[in-house]
Amino acid sequence: MTPPIKISFSLVIYKHSYSQIAELLDSIQKVKLDARIFVVDNSPTDKFQTQIPPDSKIEYIIAGKNLGYGSGHNLVIRKLLNWSDYHVVLNPDILVTEETILAMVNYIDKHPNIGLLMPKVLYPSGEIQYLCKRFPTPFDLIMRRFIPSFLAANLKERMNRYELKHKDYNQSMEVPNLSGCFMLLRTEVLRIVGVFDERFFMYLEDTDLSRRINMQFQTMYYPEVSIIHQYEKGSYKNLRLLKYHIVSAFKYFNKYGWFFDTVRSTINRRYN
Numbered sequence: 001m002t003p004p005i006k007i008s009f010s011l012v013i014y015k016h017s018y019s020q021i022a023e024l025l026d027s028i029q030k031v032k033l034d035a036r037i038f039v040v041d042n043s044p045t046d047k048f049q050t051q052i053p054p055d056s057k058i059e060y061i062i063a064g065k066n067l068g069y070g071s072g073h074n075l076v077i078r079k080l081l082n083w084s085d086y087h088v089v090l091n092p093d094i095l096v097t098e099e100t101i102l103a104m105v106n107y108i109d110k111h112p113n114i115g116l117l118m119p120k121v122l123y124p125s126g127e128i129q130y131l132c133k134r135f136p137t138p139f140d141l142i143m144r145r146f147i148p149s150f151l152a153a154n155l156k157e158r159m160n161r162y163e164l165k166h167k168d169y170n171q172s173m174e175v176p177n178l179s180g181c182f183m184l185l186r187t188e189v190l191r192i193v194g195v196f197d198e199r200f201f202m203y204l205e206d207t208d209l210s211r212r213i214n215m216q217f218q219t220m221y222y223p224e225v226s227i228i229h230q231y232e233k234g235s236y237k238n239l240r241l242l243k244y245h246i247v248s249a250f251k252y253f254n255k256y257g258w259f260f261d262t263v264r265s266t267i268n269r270r271y272n
Helices: 018-029 047-051 069-080 098-109 138-145 149-162 187-193 205-214 239-256 262-269
Strands: 006-013 034-041 058-062 086-090 114-122 182-186 218-229
Touching: 006 018, 006 069, 018 034, 018 047, 018 098, 034 047, 034 069, 047 058, 069 086, 069 187, 069 205, 086 098, 086 187, 098 114, 098 182, 098 218, 114 187, 114 205, 138 149, 138 239, 182 187, 182 205, 187 205, 205 218, 205 239
Parallel strands: 006 034, 006 086, 034 058, 114 218
Antiparallel strands: 086 182, 114 182
16 A cells, blocks of 8 residues: 655744734645644744644744744755655745645656646736746846846846746746745655755745756646745845845855856756
């Protein structure tokens, strides 16, 4: 008899209330798999702990300080690498159904070379989010974040290609760079390529992990199911988050190369 699939979930919060993520946690708890759910709290206080219903199956981890996104998830991933078959990294601003999770697990379980799977991602309005990307160049990130829209219009074709808008977002496809808002990861693959690089406090840790997985396994976009991502674009509104974004970009390009990155060039050419 085949043993039941074991799956774990982690989300990292910072000054959130239980009401902000109650619907997400309720959906996860309904999943009919051998599941474990972890909330890592990077907040300066532990008041969230008192808000979790006493009969909840959620395990609450107090980080003690703001560890950042990847490091917070790593607390859970390292703990479960030898228990889970699959691990799901979630943003707190995600809404997902039990049916979506089960469909994704069923799909990745039938395709053993897939290391990372991401569903179609929608805004609350139902509009699609273009979160499938090529590997970034310095110019891509500068253009997306700093070039005014009236100037960026002249570079729209390049931006569209970076976000793979010329591809069919209604078809499953292998994508080199997938968003960290919802990552279904095969834990066997994480034991091979490693967990999130903790040099990235916030931003680009998902690009870095996607890249390392993509070098040895498939990183797939699976639009047969979808999630809602409220996508606040914090670094566009908050100077502290903007600083994190810039610092992470420097670390990313120092790691892989600013202008001479042969892996980036070779893989990106496949998506022209």
